[in-house]
């Protein structure tokens with residue numbers, strides 16, 4: 287589906303992997319997740335509120351506060367995280383080819399002005415498993431650096447329906463979102479961007 291894959295610093299990008307109908311179905315599934323486990327803005331370990339709102343589906347949810355970055359078994363309200371929607375699991379299996387299901391689907395919601403600083407995904411036990419990212423809604427400028435800190439970075443716009451695999455040699459690359467192009471997609475009625483990242487946690 288979509289166009290041929292593009293590789294940037296070892297990250298595989300599949301432009302337009304999800305067609306509009308598949309994107310709409312997935313948004314409905316994510317709305318159900320957010321109804322069961324409402325979006326919240328975590329604090330970084332430095333005590334600063336993140337501009338991105340988050341929730342999760344799966345056995346574990348990603349969480350952050352002054353105690354640091356980690357996975358938690360429950361939403362801050364005390365409820366279990368809802369199951370990862372079948373529509374999302376299907377993309378994980380089809381794109382990664384991995385038989386094991388992910389334990390966590392982190393849902394990031396970006397309004398205009400939200401961003402995510404350069405970081406590595408390294409709260410998981412085994413970096414042999416890939417991370418899969420799915421973009422829905424407004425386009426985002428995705429910056430990719432190296433596994434090491436510092437040095438040159440390169441950027442690419444991620445559009446609605448694009449899917450990325452952060453795996454293999456690129457599993458620990460630094461990455462982040464510089465900005466959202468508000469109004470670039472009609473997928474979400476009130477605008478903004480949803481990013482899903484799927485991880486095997488333990």
Ligand code: SIN
Pocket residue numbers: 394402419426428444461462463481483
């Ligand atoms: C993340 O690194 O958790 C999110 C990346 C993105 O929003 O594309």
Ligand code: MN
Pocket residue numbers: 405406407461483
């Ligand atoms: Mn990340």
